[in-house]
Amino acid sequence: MKKIEKKIKKKIEKKIEMNRHDGRKILFVATVARHFYYFHLPVFKMLATSGWQVDAAARVDLNAALPYTNHVFDLPFARSPYNAQNLCAYRQLRKICKEGRYDIVHCHTPVGGLLGRLAARGTGARVIYTAHGFHFCKGAPLRNWLMYLPAEWLMAWLTDTLITINEEDFDFAKRHLHAKHTAHVHGVGCDINAFGGMARTEEQKDVLRLIYVAELNANKNQGFLIRSMPDILQAYPNVRLLLAGSDNLSGFYQSLCNKLDLQSHVDFLGERADIAALLRTCDVYVASSLREGLPMNVLEAMASGLPVVAVQNRGHAALVEHEATGLLVPKNDSAAFAAAVARLLGDASMRNAFGQAGRERAKLFSRGRVLRELREIYDSSSFSEEKEAKRLFPASRGHF
Helix, strand or coil, X not given: CHHHHHHHHHHHHHHHHHHHHHCCEEEEEEEEHHHHHHHCXXXXXXXXXXXXXXXXXXXXXXXXXCCCCCXXXXXXXXXXXXXXXXXXXXXHHHHHHHHHCCCEXXXXXXXXXXXXXXXXXXXXXXXXXXXXXXXXXXXXXXXXXXXXXXXXXXXXXXXXXXXXXXXXXXXXXXXXXXXXXXXXXXXXXXXXXXXXXXXXXXXXXXXXXXXXXXXXXXCCCHHHHHHHHHHHHHHCCCEEEEEECCECCCCHHHHHHHHCCCCCCEXXXXXXXXXXXXXXXXXXXXXXXXXXXXXXHHHHHHHCCCCEEEECCHHHXXXXXXXXXXXXXXXXXXXXXXXXXXXXXXXXXXXXHHHHHHHHHHHHHEHHHHHHHHHHHHHCCXXXXXXXXXXXXXXXXXXX
16 A cells, blocks of 8 residues: 555656646636737746746637637636626636646736636635736726725635736735735836837928827727817917727717817827837827726837826826826816926927936836746745645645
8 A cells, every 4th residue: 555655656746846847837817818919928928938838718809819828718708797798707717727727827807807716716726816907096986996896805815916017006905905915016018129219200290299099998088188189289280189099989089079170180090000100200198098007008108208298097107207207187187288288299308308218217117027027926836745736636635
């Protein structure tokens, strides 16, 4: 009997050792695959080239494949946590987590974070959740606090590492949520080298261009920019506002432009694949969203050398240094916003100074730095023999 036990123990130890070096497995969970495609492919690449098996579970809303993944599970996630589809998605995800025997399950987005953490419980996986900006925050509507805070408070108990991407969320999580560990990571990482300084041509200089790159929706609040345009045009009649992003409001903002007779001053560009080149044709980056975690669009604009005028919120304030890399204005104050834009448009030296300072500040949020921070979090998992035995041989419950 002792011989058999010794033989089994050696076999387990061998599989544990192989798993430590070549077989570590991670499952990423988010509501939609588009989230991974736009924000996390560099992380997938880092892990895959280090020998990890990288799997992803999400509602597949892409025509393109997800590079660096071994398996992509298409689940019927819905954005609303109250949609019945999510029950079906949870059942499938629970099965994937149980059978996958993952070392880490890394969850993103509110619904993906909720269902992913529930599905991973009791599987032996280390559970990580990245909060890309809590929906409850200073200035958020009461309904956001009532809807999202209780869920985040409960789910924190099932979270081994809670990652936040701005200081306000980090401070809140440390004080009020109860994950085993709370970490701060500098966003999702900006490819600084992909964005050069501004290089406008002489022909472009007869038009002053403002730009905002974001999906057209209520939170991004492009209507605020449109309603600010008449005041801006009084000072600078040659201004154009460029809005790049898919339309999630079925033409509502175009109708607002027509109502205000701004058709010749606002361009709706749709979703674009040439953002870096587009930013180089512009003078000032504007940002109007009501809520942000750490906005990649603002970070890319700063990396391009654009000065920023942004509505005050925690994500904008984490990036934009007032009177150094741009100007922050109070929420819903279109007069103050128009005045800040006009101030920058009228002072080329200020635009250049803010732009250069912004480019330097953007380096603090570089892709390389974020990958190093995440690598440290992933590698901090200690895979004890008992834990590995439970994962590899669940029936044994770790007993030799």
